[in-house]
Amino acid sequence: MEELDLLKKDWKKNQNFREVSEKEIYTMLHKKSSSIVKLILIISVLEVAFWFLIGFLFDSEQYFKKLNNPYLVDFFNVFTIINYLVIAVFIYIFYKNYKNICVVSSTKNLMKSIIKTRKTVNYYIWYNLGMIIIGTILGFALAFNTDPNLMKLTEHNDSVFYIALIICFVSIVVMVGLFWLFYKLLYGILLKKLFKNYNELKKIDL
Amino acid sequence: MSNELEKSFVSQLKENQNIIHKICRLYTHDDDEHNDLFQEITIQLWKAFPKFRGESKFSTWAYRVALNTAITLYRKSTKSISTIEFETGRHFIPQEEYNYEEEEHIKLLYKAVHQLNDIEKALVFMYLEDKDYTEIAETLGISEVNARVKMNRIKTKLKQIINP
Incomplete structure (x- = not known):
């Protein structure tokens, strides 16, 4: 008798x-x-809240106003509106994907929909990191071109500018690296089983 | 209304609870884990119940949700199997025609099944439950032909685990 039929008995x-x-x-x-x-839902909500708060904490509007440059203030306002739009679109897509997770669908589809939902949040995080990098670079360029205090400092001595540039560059690399590591660890632990089983299922149909 | 729903769910689940027990038996290693997974499956079934329209039998629907919960949603990571002695004894009721050799062999088989991965266990589970390959393929989201191929590989793998 076949082993499995013995077991079945x-x-x-x-x-x-x-x-x-x-x-x-x-x-x-x-x-x-x-x-x-x-x-995943809880962590995602926390992440959105975190980036939302970061946006408030690093409010550069006051700084721009102080510089008294109306173009900059306008630019900043457009930037803020775009940012809120992106958050709204992101939350909508996330909610839609989340609602699509259906425990009655096939195992493969269930896994796919969970991974898709998770990816939405990842895109949002990369968007935020990208914005921080762009923001830092823009802020850096603007500050050295428009801030009278900084301009005075660099007038006779270029080294201040280069030191600031290096510090800025290193901070960006360290920050992105830390985030990357954090997410690798968090989702590595969290989604290990899911990815393993998903790959196993995919392998069957290869 | 919601009370009616709850009542209908609880009575149907009580009738069909063996489905969940059987899945827990394959996917967990001790009583605590068994109860934990049983509870999670019950919660998932209850959450999905309002959408259950009775197009299929409660049991067919429950199979799917329960398997999906065990494979995908349940979070407690399965501990390394080699260190855990799976106590098959608790499931055994001494039979009249007691066959020691066969029972030992079956114990080994249960142990071997526990060493399979989550997807292989799902295939074995449905095989043991007499599901046909159409349903197995549909439940997992793979093609029927490949479900058969995989099943044959599992049979070979089990043989190898038992007779290394």
């Missing part, structure tokens, strides 16, 4: 499990889920 015979009562089931219904999807 026993499998059918041995179905005596401890019976879970209706009362116990009722209690379970009101317990909180600890599924990966729930966790």
Whole structure:
């Protein structure tokens, strides 16, 4: 007899499990889920909140106003509006993808939809990091071209400018590196099982 | 209304709870994990229940949700199997025609199945439950032909684990 058929014989015979009562089931219904999807949702909400707060903390509007340059203030306002639009679009797409996660779909599709939802958040994070890099570079250029204090400093001595440039560059690299590492670790741990099983499923159909 | 829904769900789940127990038996290694996964599957079934229209049998629908929860949604990482002695004994009720050799062999088989990966376990589970290849393929989202091929490979793999 085939091994699995031998197992099947026993499998059918041995179905005596401890019976879970209706009362116990009722209690379970009101317990909180600890599924990966729930966790991804919580982390994603925290991430959006985090980047939103960062945006508020590094409010450069005051600085621009102080420089008294109306073009800069306009530029900054357009920039802010675009940023809010992107956040709105992102939240919409995330919500749509999240709602598409359906536990009744096939295992492969379920995994795909979870990965897609997760990717939406990743794009948002890369967008934010990109914006920070662009913002820093723009801010740097603007500051040395328009801030009278800085211009005075660099008037006779170029080294101040180069030192500031190096510090700026190193900070960007370190910051992006740290974020990259953090996400690699976080999602490496969180999604390891999911990716492993997803690849296993994909391999079957190769 | 929601009370009615809850009542109908609880009674149907109680009737069909063996499906969940059986999945827990394959995917967990001790009673604590078994209960934990049982609870998570119950929660996922309850969350999906309002969309269950009765187009299929409750049991067919529950199979899918339960398997998906065990493979994909359940978060507790499976501990390394080699260090855990899976206690098959707790599932065994001594039979009248007691066959020691066969029982030992079956114990080994259960252990071997526990060494398979999550996807292979799902295929074995559906095989043991007499599901046809159309349903196995549909549930996992793979093609029927490849489901058959994979099943044959699993059979070979099991043989190798038992007789290295």
